[in-house]
Amino acid sequence: MSASKTDKLKTQRLEELQAELKRHDELYYRLAQPGISDQLYDQKKRELEELEAEIDPLGLFSKSSEHSNNAQPPVVGDDRLESFSSHRHLKPMLSLDNTYDEEEFIEFDQRLRRIFETEKLSYVVEPKIDGVAISLTYKNGKLVTATTRGNGVEGDVVTQNLEHLEHLPHQLSGSSLPELIEIRGEIYMSHQEFERINSEREKNELSLYANPRNLAAGTIKLLDPKEARKRKLEIVLYGLGACTPENHFSNLSEFHQALSHWGVPAVEYFRQVDHADDAWKSIQELDQLRHSYGYPTDGAVIKLNSFALQAEAGHTSKSPRWAIAYKFETERQETILEAIHLQVGRTGAITPVAHLSPVQLAGTQVSRASLHNADEISRKDIRVGDHVIVEKAGEIIPQVVEVVLAKRPANSSPFTFPTICPVCKTKLERVDGEAAWKCPNPLCSEQVKGRVRYFASRGCMDIDHLGEAVVDQLVDRKMVRQTSDLFSLSKEQFLQLDGFAEKSAENLVQAIQKSKQQELWRLICALGIKHVGSAAAKDLARNFRSLPNLAKAELIDLVAIDGIGEIMAQSVVEFFKNSENQSMLEKFAQYGLSPELEIDESTGTPWTGKSFVLTGSLTSMTREEAGSRIESLGGKSTSSVSKRTSCLVAGPGAGSKLDKAKKLGVHVIDEPAFLALLESPKSL
Known part of the structure; x- marks a missing residue:
């Protein structure tokens, strides 16, 4: 092959990689939905860098290697969204080079020792928490702004979405506070909170979040701070950005001592070592400890301890030369797939679940894993009796990665996805364009159980004491066939169930009757209308004011509402056309469950039907409080600006x-004009 043709192929491959990595950066940073594993991404990134070095060995066309006001932004991806205000970092936020083996870590140390002509260097080793990079700016100890990494030069201001964090330090305590300081760290979600949210979504037959990092990233970019508050995020701080005066700290160890003194949540594992060999021992120690942590860690970060040496080592356009991240391998185990069971959800969707020979994985015993759908089973050719490789996605959700074909039994046969419902024996159906098979029988007992559990859940009617075991008994004994039947139950009927005594039966009856006082939007959400969550339910309640009004709404009325699209509107119309649902609504009314949205119009406010958008910082109240004030006066607080915005x-x-x-x-x-308007509402 000629040299010119080889160069052309290299250039073509370079352009392919650039486009591919750009797409994956968009998925990871902006959408928090990574399309490939970190390791595969790093492999492609390294291939790109090697091609760049071959095609442009002198770096004549590369971006500036040092940061200045005129330099290109550091290449760290870009998580900024148009809907957020931007903030320029006083010192750029760079991403770290990754390595997966010991030799590359040794080479990292050798490069630095050659630069400084020394036999050994002092390092610090910390856990690499799998979260979202954040920078907090403090002036005279007071928090001014919280900003995402963005493109490394500018990030999105997300202060309003983090104000509720329990351990976020709004005011640094102690003495020797710098005039101004940027403290860097991670926003993350604990395993426990992640599992809680996914458990709720599984009950409601919503797609599960892939891992805590993606969910944390999506949460801090929610346009509605009220929704962000429903998910518990945590914060850990460990890095130094800009600082005035510049020489306030001489090394990272000293900086970490200050963090502790100021009452700042810092990493629980921090080792200062005087040799690379000791750093490697710390990496191995951290690899063993990480499974006991309550948050996701995917590696160890090794940094030069001295700030003076860090500055001398400098950085490229992509990453600092004085730090590296050693990424731990995702733990995998081999086990046997003993059976494939099918779960029926409240909408009739059939979910296949792998039942495995119990195996220890990432610190916990795993015996079940989701197989997603029939297509996934077919694509991987997963069969009962197979030896399979299991891993935890994001060290949380067990999944079957692949089949060990060499150990497949000789009498193995492909798994045939059933054509009838495993519960009610109704023939399954599949909607074009959807992956899931569904049971079309609304009276299928598992669907009824799912709908009742969803109706009673905390985010809907919030009925205390109506747990899963109680719902199972009520449906199995034919005491509840649809959710409206709950309101006909007596204390005597509950006493017929296992585990009930006089007091517990009385408590449950009272909890069910008390739920009649819930707000209209909760009832709308509890109906389980496809595509309608809590936010849409509030929009529908605000616009139609009662369930009968909503039931009579036509498609044109629904799509006219800001935030209600045609697909959701069609789903609402179809729900209320269904005869079973109409019967249920009639029973609701008979049992006294017919809430209406009441707005106090005694003030003469003309805000009904008016929409407000809040942007920037508010000093007198939180955005949530401002939104509540607007809604109490008949208005609507929305997140996006349109022609309909009042x-x-x-x-x-x-x-x-x-x-x-x-x-x-x-x-x-x-803000002053807004406060005046709240005190004396008038026409806009």
Whole structure:
């Protein structure tokens, strides 16, 4: 092959990798939905760097290697969204080079020792927490702003979505506080909280989140701070950005001591070592300890301890030369697939579940794993009796990665996905374009159980004492065939169930009757209408004010509501056309369950039907409080600016939303004007 043809192929491959990595950066940083594993991403990134070195060995066309006001942003991906205000980091936030083997770590140490012409260097070793990079800016000890990494130079201001964090330090305590300091760290979600949220989603037959990191990233970018508060996030801080005065700290060890003194949540594993050999021992120690931590860790970070040496080592356009991340291998185990069972959800969706010979994996015993759907089983050719490789996605959700074909039994046969429901024996159906098979029988006992559990769940009608075991008994004994039957149950009927005494039966009857007082949006959400969650339920309640009004709504009425799309609107119309659902609503009314949205109009407020958007920072109240005040006066607090927006409240730091509002001619007011408007509501 000629040299010119080889160069052409290299250039073509270079462009392919650039496009592919750009797409994966978009998935990872902006959408928090990574399409490939970290290890595969790093392999592709390394291939790209090697090709760049071959094609441009002198780096004539590469980006500036040092940061300046005119330099290109560091290559760290970009998590910024137009809907957030931007903040420029005083010191760039770089990403770390990754390695997966000991030899590369040794080479990292050797490079630095050659630079400094020394036999050994002092390092610190910390856990690499799998979260979302965050930078907190403090002035005279007071938190000013919380910002995502963004593109390394500028990030999104997410202060309002983190204000509720229990351990977020709003004011640094102690003495010797710098005039100004950027403290870097991670926002993460604990295993326990992640499992709680996924458990709720599984009950409601929603797709499960892949791992805690993705969910944490999505949470801090929620446009509605009220929704962000429903998910418990944690914060850990360990890195230093800009600091005034610059020489306030001489090394990382000293900085970490200050973090502890200031009452800042710092990493629980921190080792300062005087030789690379000791750093490697710490990496191995951390690999053993990480499974006992309550949060996801995917590696160890090794950094030069001295800030002076860090500055001398410098950084490339992509990463610092003085630090490296050693990524731990995802733990995998081999086990036997003993059976494939099918679960029927409240919407009739059939989910296959692998039952495994118990195996220890990432610190816990695993005996079940999701197989997702029939297509996934077919694609991987998964069969009962197979030896399979299991791993935990994000060290949380067990999944079957592959089959060990060399150990497949000789009498093995492909798994045939059933054509009838395993519970009620109704013939299964599959909607074009959807992966799941469904049982179309709404009276299927497992579907009824799922709908009743969802109806009573905390995010819906919030009925205390109505647990899974109770629901199972009620449905199995034909005492409940649809959710409205709950309101006909007496204390005597509950006493017929296993585990009930006089007091517990009375408590459950009272809890069911008390739920009649719940707000209208909770009842709408509890109905389980496809695509309608809590936010949409609030929109529907606000616009129709009662269940009978909503039941009579036509498609044109629904799509006219900001935030209700055609697919959701169609789903709502179809739900209320169903005869079973109509019967259920009639029973609700008979049992006295017919809440209406009441708005106090005694003040003469003209805000009914008006929509407000809040942007920038508010000093007198949180966004959640402001939204509640707007809703109490009949208005609606939304997250995006459109022609339908009645008013934009712009605080300090308002960015793209303010620009868009001006272009669309939306009425704009500042915080003092908004406060005055709350005190004396008037026409906008």
